[in-house]
Amino acid sequence: MRPLALTLGDPAGIGPEVTWKAWERLRGNPELAFAVIAPPSALKRVSRSEHPLALLEDISEASDQFSHALPVLPIEGNAAIPGQADPVHADTITRSIQTAVTQALLGQADAVVTNPIAKDVLYRAGFSFPGHTEYLGALCKGVAAPYHPGPVMMLTAPDSENRDLRVGLATIHIPLQTTSGSLTPDVVMSAARTLLGALKLDFGIENPRLAVCGLNPHAGENGALGTEEQDVINPVCRLLRSEGHDISDALPADTLFHAEARLTYDGVLAMYHDQGLIPVKTLDFHRGVNVTLGLPIVRTSPDHGTAFNIAGQGIARPDSLIAALRKAREIATHRHGH
Ligand SMILES: NC(=O)c1ccc[n+]([C@@H]2O[C@H](COP(=O)([O-])OP(=O)(O)OC[C@H]3O[C@@H](n4cnc5c(N)ncnc54)[C@H](O)[C@@H]3O)[C@@H](O)[C@H]2O)c1
Numbered sequence: 001m002r003p004l005a006l007t008l009g010d011p012a013g014i015g016p017e018v019t020w021k022a023w024e025r026l027r028g029n030p031e032l033a034f035a036v037i038a039p040p041s042a043l044k045r046v047s048r049s050e051h052p053l054a055l056l057e058d059i060s061e062a063s064d065q066f067s068h069a070l071p072v073l074p075i076e077g078n079a080a081i082p083g084q085a086d087p088v089h090a091d092t093i094t095r096s097i098q099t100a101v102t103q104a105l106l107g108q109a110d111a112v113v114t115n116p117i118a119k120d121v122l123y124r125a126g127f128s129f130p131g132h133t134e135y136l137g138a139l140c141k142g143v144a145a146p147y148h149p150g151p152v153m154m155l156t157a158p159d160s161e162n163r164d165l166r167v168g169l170a171t172i173h174i175p176l177q178t179t180s181g182s183l184t185p186d187v188v189m190s191a192a193r194t195l196l197g198a199l200k201l202d203f204g205i206e207n208p209r210l211a212v213c214g215l216n217p218h219a220g221e222n223g224a225l226g227t228e229e230q231d232v233i234n235p236v237c238r239l240l241r242s243e244g245h246d247i248s249d250a251l252p253a254d255t256l257f258h259a260e261a262r263l264t265y266d267g268v269l270a271m272y273h274d275q276g277l278i279p280v281k282t283l284d285f286h287r288g289v290n291v292t293l294g295l296p297i298v299r300t301s302p303d304h305g306t307a308f309n310i311a312g313q314g315i316a317r318p319d320s321l322i323a324a325l326r327k328a329r330e331i332a333t334h335r336h337g338h
Pocket residue numbers: 014018114115116117118119120132290301302303304305306307308309310315316317318319320
């Protein structure tokens with residue numbers, strides 16, 4: 001078993017604080033050993049812990065250090081002022097992500113877990129990817145994924161009985177105005193295949209049942225309220241059913257996420273960002289996890305963002321980061337047996 005590689009995220013956000021808190025809660029848990037890839041000063045700046053950092057030369061040392069010190073694989077960079085986003089940190093943020101991906105591709109880390117980044121801060125520094133998901137897809141390009149390649153964004157959270165809601169997205173970080181035009185048969189087909197592959201391999205569900213959201217109110221009401229369901233989504237679903245997959249036609253999204261409906265499927269394919277993410281983050285914001293499907297590496301992240309409004313106040317909850325670390329280990333175990 002190899003450690004998990006945790007990225008810094010935006011050092012002015014709550015990432016460094018929840019990293020310390022997550023480590024303090026998990027340090028008795030060797031299978032969740034992780035190393036943060038960060039400038040040590042960025043972690044010291046927000047530390048309220050009596051425990052030290054362990055500066056590593058090699059990520060494999062994380063497991064031995066994990067019980068008594070926060071393991072750090074050091075990179076260059078500076079501490080940030082909590083709450084004050086600054087594009088000056090962009091290079092450090094992206095270097096942390098690149099290093100984590102390299103460690104995972106080399107098999108030195110079992111998964112990458114990312115702390116949150118503020119997209120607009122990176123855009124101001126010239127970052128050309130909409131978010132982690134697309135950036136990770138580019139960093140892993142050319143390395144085969146174990147099932148239909150993504151990247152596809154999935155958010156997952158447990159209900160009160162610990163049954164997971166899992167929602168993958170056909171489109172991710174694009175303006176709502178362009179969503180309909182982006183929903184081609186290829187896009188929907190590819191996302192559905194990736195999601196079905198992930199439910200089997202990453203989540204261990206042998207014959208996954210996939211429910212598909214329509215785009216329009218009432219899934220188009222037989223074409224009267226929109227035709228994407230008839231023209232694009234349903235033909236894809238029919239083709240996948242003819243191959244033996246258990247997948248619905250486009251269903252009205254507003255009635256797909258209540259408790260009884262959630263018992264009828266193992267995963268949902270949503271057509272756009274908020275359609276899929278609102279139900280998950282509403283179900284349990286503090287245990288929600290973002291998973292990138294269809295990569296050659298395992299990647300998870302908390303479902304929350306940089307929360308600049310509370311950074312530095314000591315009140316950020318580490319629960320979602322802890323859930324992301326647990327989910328990363330769970331998926332790695334399904335994929336690799338450890
Ligand atoms: N995984 C990621 O990298 C990721 C995920 C979502 C948003 N973002 C980015 O984060 C930035 C801010 O996004 P936002 O304001 O929409 O969402 P946010 O999740 O940062 O904050 C939403 C609200 O939830 C609160 N909150 C968030 N996490 C919390 C925690 N752990 N404990 C207690 N309260 C918490 C915040 O204080 C805020 O009031 C954006 O730039 C966005 O791009 C990044």
